[in-house]
Amino acid sequence: MRIPCPHCGERDVNEFRYGGDATKQRPAHGDKDFQTWNAYVFEFDNPKGPHEEFWQHTLGCRQWFRLKRNTATNQILGGGQ
Numbered sequence: 874m875r876i877p878c879p880h881c882g883e884r885d886v887n888e889f890r891y892g893g894d895a896t897k898q899r900p901a902h903g904d905k906d907f908q909t910w911n912a913y914v915f916e917f918d919n920p921k922g923p924h925e926e927f928w929q930h931t932l933g934c935r936q937w938f939r940l941k942r943n944t945a946t947n948q949i950l951g952g953g954q
């Protein structure tokens with residue numbers, strides 16, 4: 874799989890680190906509800922199809938960015954922002 878880094882251009886997936894779901898909403902800073910934080914930190918969906926994710930170009934510019942990818946086919950649908 875090839876990933877388009879917004880700073881370096883298209884590179885091999887081995888240069889990147891997956892950073893998780895980019896659609897998850899972080900609880901408010903002062904939120905003290907244990908269940909809300911527990912769900913945010915430990916509960917993950919496993920979507921099939923188009924999905925927005927965080928990626929880091931660890932072996933390149935080390936920048937984080939959002940990427941839209943079809944998780945079933947690994948087709949890049951947009952991003953690099």
Ligand SMILES: [Zn+2]
Binds near residue numbers: 878879880881933934
């Ligand atoms: Zn890069």
